[in-house]
Amino acid sequence: MAIAYSDKPFKVRLAESEQDTFMQKAVAKAQDAQWTKRTASRNELGHWEQWRELGQQIRQHVVRYLPDYLEEFADNAEKRGAHVYFARTDKEAAAYIRELAERKHVQHVVKSKSMVTTEIDLDQELLKIPGLSLLETDLAEFILQEDDWDEPTHIVFPTLHKNRDQIHEIFAKIGYKGDNDPQHMARFAREYLRASFLKADMGITGCNFAVADTGMVNLVTNEGNGDLTMAIPPTQVVVMGMERLVPSLKEAEVLDNMLARSAVGQKLTSYCSFSSVAATGESDGPTEYHIVIVDNGRMNALGGPFEEVLQCIRCGACLNVCPVYRHIGGHGYGSIYPGPIGAVLSPVLRGYKQFGDLPFASSLCGACTETCPVKIPLHSLLIKHREVMMNELHMDTGLNKVTYKALGLATGTPAIFHMGISVDHSMTALLSHHQEPTAQNYFMGDGIMSKLPFILGGWTVIRDMPRPPRAKDNFRSWFKQHKQLQEAGR
Amino acid sequence: MKVVIFSTCVVDLVFPNVGKAMVEVLERFGCDTELPSRQICCSQITNNSGYVRESQKVMRNEVDSLLSIDADYIVGPAGSCVNMLKEYVVRLRDDPVYLEKAKVLAAKTYEFSQFLYYVLGVSNAGAELDATATYHRSCHMTRLLGERHSPYALLARVKGLKLLPLPNLENCCGFGGMFSMKEPEISKQMVDEKVDSVLATNAQVLISCDPACLMNIGGRFNRRGEKITIMHLAEVLNHNVDMSRVTYVKDDPLTLAEWPHDAGMTAELIKEA
Numbered sequence: 001m002a003i004a005y006s007d008k009p010f011k012v013r014l015a016e017s018e019q020d021t022f023m024q025k026a027v028a029k030a031q032d033a034q035w036t037k038r039t040a041s042r043n044e045l046g047h048w049e050q051w052r053e054l055g056q057q058i059r060q061h062v063v064r065y066l067p068d069y070l071e072e073f074a075d076n077a078e079k080r081g082a083h084v085y086f087a088r089t090d091k092e093a094a095a096y097i098r099e100l101a102e103r104k105h106v107q108h109v110v111k112s113k114s115m116v117t118t119e120i121d122l123d124q125e126l127l128k129i130p131g132l133s134l135l136e137t138d139l140a141e142f143i144l145q146e147d148d149w150d151e152p153t154h155i156v157f158p159t160l161h162k163n164r165d166q167i168h169e170i171f172a173k174i175g176y177k178g179d180n181d182p183q184h185m186a187r188f189a190r191e192y193l194r195a196s197f198l199k200a201d202m203g204i205t206g207c208n209f210a211v212a213d214t215g216m217v218n219l220v221t222n223e224g225n226g227d228l229t230m231a232i233p234p235t236q237v238v239v240m241g242m243e244r245l246v247p248s249l250k251e252a253e254v255l256d257n258m259l260a261r262s263a264v265g266q267k268l269t270s271y272c273s274f275s276s277v278a279a280t281g282e283s284d285g286p287t288e289y290h291i292v293i294v295d296n297g298r299m300n301a302l303g304g305p306f307e308e309v310l311q312c313i314r315c316g317a318c319l320n321v322c323p324v325y326r327h328i329g330g331h332g333y334g335s336i337y338p339g340p341i342g343a344v345l346s347p348v349l350r351g352y353k354q355f356g357d358l359p360f361a362s363s364l365c366g367a368c369t370e371t372c373p374v375k376i377p378l379h380s381l382l383i384k385h386r387e388v389m390m391n392e393l394h395m396d397t398g399l400n401k402v403t404y405k406a407l408g409l410a411t412g413t414p415a416i417f418h419m420g421i422s423v424d425h426s427m428t429a430l431l432s433h434h435q436e437p438t439a440q441n442y443f444m445g446d447g448i449m450s451k452l453p454f455i456l457g458g459w460t461v462i463r464d465m466p467r468p469p470r471a472k473d474n475f476r477s478w479f480k481q482h483k484q485l486q487e488a489g490r
Numbered sequence: 491m492k493v494v495i496f497s498t499c500v501v502d503l504v505f506p507n508v509g510k511a512m513v514e515v516l517e518r519f520g521c522d523t524e525l526p527s528r529q530i531c532c533s534q535i536t537n538n539s540g541y542v543r544e545s546q547k548v549m550r551n552e553v554d555s556l557l558s559i560d561a562d563y564i565v566g567p568a569g570s571c572v573n574m575l576k577e578y579v580v581r582l583r584d585d586p587v588y589l590e591k592a593k594v595l596a597a598k599t600y601e602f603s604q605f606l607y608y609v610l611g612v613s614n615a616g617a618e619l620d621a622t623a624t625y626h627r628s629c630h631m632t633r634l635l636g637e638r639h640s641p642y643a644l645l646a647r648v649k650g651l652k653l654l655p656l657p658n659l660e661n662c663c664g665f666g667g668m669f670s671m672k673e674p675e676i677s678k679q680m681v682d683e684k685v686d687s688v689l690a691t692n693a694q695v696l697i698s699c700d701p702a703c704l705m706n707i708g709g710r711f712n713r714r715g716e717k718i719t720i721m722h723l724a725e726v727l728n729h730n731v732d733m734s735r736v737t738y739v740k741d742d743p744l745t746l747a748e749w750p751h752d753a754g755m756t757a758e759l760i761k762e763a
Contacts, residue, residue: 363666365629386540408544458671463709475509
């Protein structure tokens with residue numbers, strides 16, 4: 001699956017997500033639970049705002065000196081015996097790994113969770129090899145794979161949209177005979193997966209942070225599958241986004257700490273590993289180690305107005321606080337990167353033609369910016385995307401464009417605005433009706449508007465609108481009379 | 491002291507009573523109010539829709555109008571719009587003349603509850619409202635302006651008012667300016683959850699410091715046929731006032747009168763500018 005996994009128009013995806021009440025309840029419940037856990041684990045650390053500043057500084061520094069750190073990391077990794085490959089596109093990255101698998105006559109591949117391998121559609125590329133078996137070993141990714149490669153809804157909790165009964169059905173297809181108890185199902189998955197680790201001849205992982213001065217790869221997981229994937233198969237492939245670097249172990253420690261608290265509300269994940277090629281005399285670890293560093297559009301952001309998006313450490317906290325994500329879920333976005341970070345990142349990676357709707361799917365409430373552990377100004381970047389689309393690319397056409405230009409003119413020209421508020425009451429006569437309102441103290445202008453034309457129709461399709469007051473009753477007129485009375489009283 | 495009223499377009503267009511109440515409360519506590527007539531809108535409606543270039547003229551008009559009267563303070567009844575005025579230091583930074591004016595504007599502009607509580611030092615405005623109510627904490631006022639305290643402190647001292655906690659108060663009501671019209675499918679689900687949360691409190695009155703949020707939530711309440719009374723904080727504080735009840739922050743042992751200087755993302759932006 002590539003970044004975009006749906007050709008359906010945005011409005012169709014929205015309509016589908018609105019029907020998916022199970023998903024909505026699951027997301028709301030997860031968001032509320034994460035709110036408590038995340039807040040508690042951050043408070044326990046203390047001085048959270050200062051930690052955020054530190055996180056931001058580390059990430060900004062790395063992005064600013066990205067070419068240098070990439071070079072340092074690649075040199076040090078190669079010194080340890082790793083092969084480093086820079087892939088400009090998703091296709092180049094996937095092809096490199098497929099060719100490697102072919103060259104090594106790989107039969108069984110195990111993978112641990114990695115968004116970037118989903119981004120480059122690696123699974124499907126490898127499955128082109130006749131006779132090759134591939135298994136996602138992260139429990140949630142395993143469920144998605146066994147459900148005919150269903151799309152993930154969250155970058156940290158990919159199966160947030162599935163309940164235990166749905167998972168029970170999926171597992172029954174591969175031989176599970178037990179009930180729908182999550183513990184029993186997890187035990188089944190564990191046993192099922194364990195055998196595949198032992199026979200695997202290639203392991204593929206993502207990368208949370210690549211440590212430049214040691215050339216090692218840092219992975220944080222909770223299930224232990226990542227470590228088995230790294231330790232057992234003789235050939236190891238690490239796929240990483242090109243911005244995923246830290247200068248040294250010191251910075252990795254800071255960011256791992258913030259990542260675990262932000263992503264899952266834990267002090268630290270159960271496993272936090274640093275890996276490389278097996279050293280001489282070591283009993284486990286890969287003998288052949290490949291690191292694929294993926295650009296795939298990230299360079300578009302470097303040096304431009306969206307550079308800050310490269311600071312992201314993929315914790316998913318912005319999804320967990322987003323009131324839009326809460327209702328439309330991951331599938332509403334149609335990108336493997338959903339939520340606020342996805343709405344900023346997806347158009348950077350794949351352009352506005354594919355993802356131009358996403359920056360508008362936000363009320364700009366700022367919850368994302370507030371929670372981001374590395375202080376990416378997400379809601380401001382969403383406005384920036386809108387600006388690029390409207391002011392630079394002129395993507396708005398026809399009536400919409402005319403409406404906004406007219407709005408700009410009316411709100412910037414006192415004469416027009418004054419004329420407007422002096423006639424708005426009479427002009428809205430035909431659009432208004434009388435009705436006993438249930439919302440009190442709301443309709444001050446003697447009438448309710450329930451069906452407005454043009455873009456205002458988007459308002460009244462779901463809510464009523466107060467009719468503007470008569471010119472003599474509006475705030476400006478009242479203030480004038482009020483001051484005259486005050487003068488008279490003096 | 492002389493106070494310029496930043497009326498906001500929503501108050502000018504649909505909610506005159508909010509403006510009236512704010513003026514009456516401020517005058518009660520000794521402010522001499524003025525309303526510059528050329529002011530219109532903070533420009534969020536166009537700027538946040540991506541029409542950034544077109545919004546520059548709107549912002550410059552607002553700056554010139556609000557600074558046209560030499561006043562000590564500028565006070566507005568909407569957290570979101572007041573925050574936008576403060577953000578002008580970033581949005582007008584490419585224009586040296588207006589950047590300087592924007593800094594002056596940012597330094598003397600206050601949201602109504604902040605002004606009343608921190609500047610005028612009023613903790614009990616003397617109001618009485620015999621009702622149960624819940625408070626909607628608007629996103630921009632909370633997160634960008636960084637104000638989490640003053641409305642609650644003022645409401646806590648209104649005689650007869652029982653304030654009930656709103657579940658999931660951190661979630662946006664689904665207004666978001668043009669978002670409410672451009673994405674009604676999403677906005678509807680957000681405002682419905684907000685309406686449900688308000689209903690779950692059984693409160694008779696919904697209070698906020700942002701008229702636009704109230705316009706959104708109130709409009710949805712009415713469409714669903716659910717009963718509610720919508721009030722801006724200024725209207726609550728202007729209700730059945732008895733000056734003998736008035737207390738000041740300095741004399742009120744219960745208040746926490748610390749000005750949140752370092753709170754809010756906009757304070758950071760201003761510092762950087």
